[in-house]
Amino acid sequence: MRRDTTGRYEITSTAGEAVRAFVPAPLPPKPPVVLEGPLQTLHEQALLACGRLDGVSSLLPDPELFLYAYVRREALLSSQIEGTQSSLSDLLLFELEGAPGLPFDDVVEVSSYVAGLEHGLTRHAEGFPLSSRLLREIHARLLARGRGADRLPGEFRRSQNWIGGTRPGNASFVPPPPGLVEDCMAALEQFIHGGPEGEHTLPVLVRAALAHVQFETIHPFLDGNGRLGRLLIVLMLIEAGVLGQPLLYLSLFFKQHRSRYYELLDGVRQNGDWEAWIDFFLEGVESTASGAVATAQRLLELFRVDQARLMGLGRSGVSVQQCYRTLRRRPLTSVNQLRELSGLSFPTASKAIETLVGLGIAREITGGRRNRLFAYDAYLAILSEGTEPL
Template identity: 30%
Template sequence: MAIQGIKKLPISIEPNQATSLLMKLANISSEIGRLDEKFKRSILKSDLINTLALKESVQSTRIEGTQVTFTDMVEQIHKSEQKWEHLEVLNYQKALTMGQERIQNGYPVSTRLILELHSILMDGAARGTNIAKGEFRKIQNWIGPTKKIEDAVYIPIAANEIEDYLDNWETYANLHPYGEKMSTAHLSDGGFIIDEHAHPLLKVAILHAQFESIHPFLDGNGRLGRILIALYMMQSKQISSPIFFVSEELEKQRARYYHLLNGTRGDNPNWYNWLSFFLDASQRMADKLNTLLDKAELMAKEGMLKCDTHIQKQIYILSFRHPNLTAIQAAKQFNLAPTTARNALNFLDEKGLLFKDKSQKRNVEYFNYDVLDLINS
């Protein structure tokens, strides 16, 4: 029997469960704060952001069954013809980048932004582009192993309820514009209420699950929901740069991820199991990102010591942003003559910092395999 519909926000859990979550929160919050401070001092900063965003884009689309890898994307980036899987990843990265710019410019996570991001996700020849982009569904949909509603594991709210539920979602995310408190009349007495003033890490976990359960679009809900995690982490000032992505950890436990999301639905939602899972995934990702940043920083500093000129150093650091680099790309980035950029790239190849694809005669590609290995580790 399929679970149907969801309760509105805020949510509640058992009081004894709250203690466990709050202990986890303290550790994770401290780890993310350490990561943010470390990143502010990094010599890589935006160069690494681009690469991490590409990895996030790959991992998020893989959750939904695509087989493309991070290395595939790096190797294919300069090809004129792209497969639909590659376009899907690139659309995700574009939507993520645009969303980050909006948040940095002071726009909140909102219904308007959601529609804008969905339009980018569904653009071009990627999967689902025959479905209305940037528009909420107008018919009933369902989640299940087949295209038959009788096989559904979950049937979301009706199409005519989407805007009402998203208004509730948006208020929970951004607070009421006039400071009014959200209603808790739908919650049973005696529970620990996680309201709109809760810790942002708890809120982002709840917002993600609720968005997936509203399922406002016919396609792209999962990808858009995971983009919203990264954006809300920035909006809530948990992290100043867009570097905290959890799709990699969610992809590793895809079956559990979907199962626990489904548990937050219906008349008797189990929010504790989902929140505990999400916090654990966030902890693992924060640990991994802290280690990755330390290694990337050391690698960059050691590589720069092998360079003779400022231009060589600049182009070497650029390869952390674009692990597959061409002379034209580097020349455009730093306003150089293509010959100057090519000479610097050849120097970096001779020093073993980059790898030159000698099979190519034109538009030669230079790979930073050290970065690829680091991101894939």
């Protein structure tokens, strides 16, 4: 459906140049979005896929061990969309050693995304509502280090920004003037929580689709808007109870369909084609949720097979089992970390990881005799699928 009015333009001056900045109309769209026909069917499929994902997460022997790596996978993918070139192993090595890694700024950026995401999840668990304040808190952690640290972390922008082009005059899109950002975000927060009456008239997957576009259109920060806008989706789904664990991230889908993603955002802004965007978004939810279910099932099978290989080890079996459980929690690790997390002594942990290497479950990756590092290659391979740099 095409809509005549999706917002208005404000003529402002930036660097001595007249600029047409777009101010989006408050959500929900008018006339309202209607779920019917193929769109309704797609919504039902996406919701069922989320239910299957929420169910399979309860089958994991320890959801935290999956979340540890899965959250980092999302941080990597979301940051790659912004142009970083790190790998999952780069990030895990950086967190393990604080080592420079290559490229250093990219790894710091991905690590900061992890910090921001985990802060948002912790605050939610504490009962703090999804709000502009929480988004600013997360943003402060996203930009705490490395590139962007001088781009007002945790604060709405106080100057005009733009997307594409070398200056506002040749930009592909100019968000609202800085003086209107606060009001736009207040309206978005009100929509997220059901409007003035606090009652939702649209299902949460559709609300998340609308809110993501609105956030990206407002572009309230000088930097980090893309990453935070993608994180907003999963926070909304968790707050609404659609997901019990933060396991649904659309960054891989957006990365794989990057051109279409930006084309549809422009379609909403230019002619109000929310339905085309929602169709794409729901397709992404269904595809991503189904992919996450398949990943979780593959990991469960990997753990089952490798666990079976540890049977019959005799007296050393108990310590090797402890070491293996720790390796599942930290698939790239050192003997020191194994010792700390498993409670084993250094000699016992060292001997146990050597047993896992001998069985082909772990691999020593430094080739040295000191400060050795070990990788659970099969686990990392599954989690790294689709994370190759753009």
